Amino acid sequence: MRKLHFMWLAVVLPAGLLRAQPLTRDEAVRIALKNNLGIELAKNNAEAAAIYNSYGIAGGLPVVTGSISDQEQSTSIKQEYANPANNKSSNNAFSNNLSGQVNGYVLLYNGERVVTAKKRLGTQESQARQLLNSRALMLVNNVLLKYYDVVRQQSYARTLQASIDAQKQQLAIVQAQQSVGLANNADLFQSQVDLNTQIQNLQAQQLVIDQGKTDLLTLLTLNPDSVIAVEDTILIDKSIRLPDILGAVQTTNPDIIAANEQISINQYVEKETGAQRYPSLGANAGYNYSRTRNSAGFSLLNLNYGPYAAVTLNIPIFNGNIYRKQQQVAGLNIRNAALVRDTLLLNYTANAVKNFQAYTNNLQQVETAKANYELSQKLLDLVMKRFQLRQATIVDVKNAQQSFENAGFLLVNVSYAAKAAEIALRRYANQLTN
Known part of the structure; x- marks a missing residue:
């Protein structure tokens, strides 16, 4: 039938x-x-289970994150050196730090x-x-x-x-x-x-x-x-x-x-x-950017940027x-x-x-x-x-x-x-x- x-x-x-x-x-x-309202509820539960059925929820897809920060601060500086001629002192010196990062991580084995x-x-x-x-x-x-x-x-x-x-x-x-x-x-x-x-x-x-x-x-x-x-x-x-x-x-x-x-x-x-x-093995790669400007001090500009890659092995011991x-x-x-x-x-x-x-x-x-x-x-x-x-x-x-x-x-x-x-x-x- x-x-x-x-x-x-x-x-x-x-x-x-x-x-x-x-x-x-x-x-x-x-x-x-x-x-029937109960049938509608059961349908929604089935649909939710279908949505969850993915490699992303299981943790098998790469994870990509990005971050950016722009920090402005006022700093008082007092620097003393062996040569007194190099001593510096500044009140309310402004500095700015701009940084950003894009990072990707993929699990290789767990x-x-x-x-x-x-x-x-x-x-x-x-x-x-x-x-x-x-x-x-x-x-x-x-x-x-x-x-x-x-x-x-x-x-x-x-x-x-x-x-x-x-x-x-x-x-x-x-x-x-x-x-x-x-x-x-x-x-x-x-x-x-x-x-x-x-x-x-x-x-x-x-x-x-x-x-x-x-x-x-x-x-x-x-x-x-x-x-x-x-x-x-x-x-x-x-x-x-x-x-x-x-x-x-x-x-x-x-x-x-x-x-x-x-x-x-x-x-x-x-x-x-x-x-x-x-043990779990994973790989991550990304790109970092960092720029710092100071109105006073030893370093007036510090700029760092470039890609990076790494492999991470985690071993549970106890x-x-x-x-x-x-x-x-x-x-x-x-x-x-x-x-x-x-x-x-x-x-x-x-x-x-x-x-x-x-x-x-x-x-x-x-x-x-x-x-x-x-x-x-x-x-x-x-x-x-x-x-x-x-x-x-x-x-x-x-x-x-x-x-x-x-x-x-x-x-x-x-x-x-x-x-x-x-x-x-x-x-x-x-x-x-x-």
């Missing part, structure tokens, strides 16, 4: 279109991914610390993208669950409406029978009370639907009092296989991939820390074993990251198995619930015909209605439970599709 490319789903549905036609599940996913740092930055960028995918995956999961919950509640409302239609038919039959003296006021009043109760149940169900739509709008980061229409059915994919899901959990789940990348990041940190224990201890701690962080990954993988695998068990069990229940719903509908139709022929009582009709409503409630709930388990399995396997 085609995987969801979260980074490219940036089509937002105009507000007017929401009022003009039903909101589909794909449109709901697109709107959520476009508007125990491959730069190479390791660049690999770490690249892995951190990849990890940030995986965390973005994970956040988007969870958002899509939540949107789909709430979307199909609205579908579920509306399906049950249709069952209640069908029951109301039957109740209205019963009331009409009682009124017709009463007009010819075959029914009393008790039957009429009971039929009216039952109809009012059914209407009240439908009104209560409509509140559940409206609140479910409000929750969905909140997930889409839209105005909670917007008007949306959801017209859909719960279709369940029956082709899911547990081995495929478990294999995908280990290889494509963004949380597991990010956990594996954290192990790699910590390994790079350990290598970077260990590289500090090796620093209290700081680098060695930091490397030991980095090794512990590698093992901790591996433990976190193993724990996460175990939990995801267990949850995938549990959801697959729920998925298969609910698929079996769906078939039974469908057959039961069809039978209860036929039973209600039969009892209504018998009631019209005065071969069934109001109690018989009420029992048939209750059986029909219960069967409808069970059918939509097991269908939703199977769909929810399917969505969870797809999330663990990173297979939620658009």
